[in-house]
Amino acid sequence: MPSQWPKSAISISPRPCIRSQCLMERHPKPDLDRRRNISTYGYVQAKSLVYSKHGSPQDVLDLHTHSISPPHSSLLTLRTLASPLNPADINQIQGTYASLPSFTSTLGIPQPSAVPGNEACFEVLSAGSGAKTVQKGDWVIARHTGLGTWRTHLQISEEHVTRVDKEGLRAEQAGTVSVNPVTAYRMLKDFKTLKEGDWYIQNGANSGVGRAALQLGKRWGYRCIAVVRGRPGEEGEKLKRELEDLGATRVVSDEEMMAREFKEQVKEWTNGGKEEIKLxxxxxxGDAAMAMAKVLGEGGCMVTYGAMSKSPMRVGASMLIFKDLRFEGFWVSRWSDQHPEEKKRTVDEILDLIRKGEFRDVPMVEVPWNWDTKKEELVDAVQGTLEGFRKGKGVFIFGDT
Ligand SMILES: NC(=O)c1ccc[n+]([C@@H]2O[C@H](COP(=O)([O-])OP(=O)(O)OC[C@H]3O[C@@H](n4cnc5c(N)ncnc54)[C@H](OP(=O)(O)O)[C@@H]3O)[C@@H](O)[C@H]2O)c1
Structure with missing residues (x-):
């Protein structure tokens, strides 16, 4: 993620917090609000997943306990309520992602380390006297990716978060709005001017981004060929119905798309090819992406935003010369940094749809994170994120932290 957080932006006292430890020793139990792990003097006990070298999550992740001092000036102490486990988060831990958080010593661990996670909904536990935009009890989300959200609490300056009106929302909805739905929204709007009735095609249509695109596209009257990896029997039929219900005009498996007849099939669906697929x-x-490019109409545009198969794409010269196709990329982190106002407007619009019941959540697999949750349970959930054919997106749901 492009925004590397300045060290001054995140203020965390490492575990020593000698003053608070002494105080706690003198007043062992009554001093701590057990539910919130806050001492009488405002020190918050926190836990963070951390890594100090890149590798497979199960090999490099650790759970670290530390304390956070009371906020001053415009600092906020936040309690995490919900944070998703997105593919990019795992790629960052593996060290294979385009932008990697810096390893720092701010958590007081001997090895410089980073906290994974890029998206979350937080509750403001306390605010410094200089904080103007939010107050205790408010919900906030990060303005940029790269914050390190897989932790129970963090302290950060108010300019790095945006207040979210929590009315009518669940924390996991606010905590998953900034990446996938925003990506889908911008890709449908910013690369081709589609009008009602226009066609687009997408792969990974059952992903978080794919499901968001289906719903937004349906709202705007677009027709979609949704490509998914095939499932056997009833499971495949069920997924097909689910995606049609969300907004897909046609659902095909990747095998069906790769078959020789696919082009003819698309021609039939698009009024003999008169209604071109524009996006x-x-x-x-890999080849699955190129199969989509083959059915794009002249002047069409393919927007690449992920590489789940890890296979490179081979673009035929004729696609560029004769069909005049455009191949573009989209990265929501960069777009958000470059368009902060538009990002906020997009998030607000999607949250409004959620409140009105007009935008459905991605299927989620809740991963409870309570104060006593074992490291292994958290790490197992992270490790499973890149496995295919999953039931839903993993989301840390924070309980009695
Ligand atoms: N560029 C950006 O700004 C941006 C923003 C958001 C997301 N993304 C990227 O978009 C992609 C989807 O993210 P998400 O959070 O929406 O995903 P998600 O909800 O976690 O779902 C993962 C998707 O990837 C598919 N998949 C997994 N392994 C695959 C493989 N080997 N070959 C083909 N498909 C595979 C899954 O299909 P099955 O169900 O069949 O396994 C599923 O559709 C990721 O690559 C992510 O990094 C990019």
Whole structure:
């Protein structure tokens, strides 16, 4: 993620917090609000997943306890309520992502380390006297990615978060709005001017981004060929119905798309090819992406935003010369940094749809994170994130932290 957080932006006292420890020793139990782990003097006990070298999550993640001093000036002490486990978070831990958080010593761990996670909904536990935009009890989300959200609490300056009106929302909805739905929204709006009735095609259509695109596209009257990896029997039929219900006009498996007859099939659906497919959204890559490019109409655009298959794409010269196709990329982190106002407007619009019941959540697999939750349970959930054919997106749901 482009925004590397300045060290001064995140203020965390490492575990020593000698003053608070002494005080706690003198007044062992009554001093701590057990539910919130806050001492009488305002020190918050926190836990963070951390890593100090890149690798497989199960090999490099650790759970670290530390304390956070009371906030001053415009600092906020935040309690995390919900934070998703997105593919990019794992790629950052593996060290394979385009932007990697710096390893720092701010958590007081001997090895410089980073906290994974890029998206969350937080509750403001306390605010410094200089904080103007939020107050205790408010919900906030990060303005940029790269914050390190897989932790029970953090302290950060108010300019790095945006207040969210929590009325009518669940924390996991606010905590998953900034990346996937915003990506889908911008890709449908910013690369081709689609009008009602226009066609687009997308792979990974059952992903978080894919499901958001289906719903937004349906709202705006777009027709979609939704490509998913095939499932056997009833499971495949069920997914097909689910995606049609969300907004897909046609659902095909990747095998069906790769078959020789696919082009003819698309021609039939698009009024003999008179209604051209203008846009393709690609998060898979490889030959499967090129099969989508083959059905794009002249002057069409493919937007690549992910590479789940890890396979490179081979673009035929004729696609560029004769079909005049455009191949673009989209990265929501960069776009958000470059368009902060538009990002806020997009988030607000989607949150309003959620409140009105007009935008459905991605299927979620809740991963409870309580004060006593074992490291292994958290790490197992992280490790499983990149496995295919999952039931839903993993989301840390924070309980009695
Ligand atoms: N560029 C950006 O700004 C941006 C923003 C958000 C997301 N993304 C990227 O978009 C992609 C989807 O993210 P998400 O959070 O929406 O995903 P998600 O909800 O976690 O779902 C993962 C998707 O990837 C598919 N998949 C997994 N392994 C695959 C493989 N080997 N080959 C083909 N498909 C595979 C899954 O299909 P099955 O169900 O069949 O396994 C599922 O559709 C990721 O690559 C992510 O990094 C990019």
């Amino acid at each position: 393709a959204l690609n998060c898979v890559g």
